Amino acid sequence: MRRLTNLELLLLALLHTQPSSGYSLRKSFATTPLGHYSDSPGSIYPALERLRCRGLLRPLQEKLATRRRRQLFSITAKGLVELRSWLKRPITREEVQHDIQGLMLRYVVCAQLSGNASARTLVLQLGTRLQETVLELESYLRGPGKALPVAGRLAVEQGLEGYRALARWTARAGKELKRSSS
Amino acid sequence: MRRLTNLELLLLALLHTQPSSGYSLRKSFATTPLGHYSDSPGSIYPALERLRCRGLLRPLQEKLATRRRRQLFSITAKGLVELRSWLKRPITREEVQHDIQGLMLRYVVCAQLSGNASARTLVLQLGTRLQETVLELESYLRGPGKALPVAGRLAVEQGLEGYRALARWTARAGKELKRSSS
């Protein structure tokens, strides 16, 4: 079965904090800068439908005070299992290179669902993967990367710089989370 | 007419450094960590075809020493115009929030095409937009953001942290580019 997209995981995480309607979920996205998650109906409603089909969320019947329809959804036990298994999945270098945004989302959700201690474990693991990625790129630049055209080399170096900055951030976040979880 | 995607712009930039085949462009991507640009044939070949249709690149006829077919492409004058107009486009806050990767790509290409002085201008402009974004988010958190659920608040704060880190980087890059361009 297909892996959940970051959007779907974010929807589940938000539904975990409280049952919500598609409309209110959309509104939260308009201000959330944790990567770009569209607030367009064309992405949210189909995503909610996919999650419902997989049994990860369930519509709540609401006694409607007004005639304006409004569908609240709540996460199911199965949805929660899915969410927790995502949080526990080991971080891969592949993810570091291709889905930093997803990892950041995971960190935020982890802190909220499992607490600061778990978030700290995650963030330290991310730091380790980042260091590995940095070493890999450095050794690449010293070796085969020398043959790269100028543009390619600059691109690699810029990527490297980004990973270093993120690695420093994980170190600081790790320390702060230690204080607040002990 | 549709805006060029980051992938298409990257292809043009690489073709600007030297005429290349689809295959060799794919290979460069496998190692480029400047965001994720797929090295799958299903993305590169159609993208090259789109660029050809728009007259931004042109196939070079190569006298084939062997019978193995190999199509080299080179950027056209029109393609170069498109590339330069992209580099000159003012950075918007929208871009900062939704397409950091594209901005990073632009910075790298700018440094290569137009030199360190232009890259410095761009990076300083990015710094300004980042500061604005940071201020905007800070004031949001002090105001309406107080009503956010915990998860939402953490998400905003994490995004904020990312923008601050990037802002520090632009400051440093600006200084380094000043030294190397003067």
Added chain:
DNA sequence: CGATACATGTAAGAAGTTACATGATTGT
């Protein structure tokens, strides 16, 4: 002779975007 690298492409399907459609409720 078989494996690997070179080289280009297509087909099916997933996901997101923009734009449109629809209708109820609230505020002025």
Added chain:
DNA sequence: ACAATCATGTAACTTCTTACATGTATCG
């Protein structure tokens, strides 16, 4: 009465992904 906001959805289109198909050249 009208506009704005609440609320859900669909249709067309674009792009990317994965997987497959095809064939050449090289190396051991």
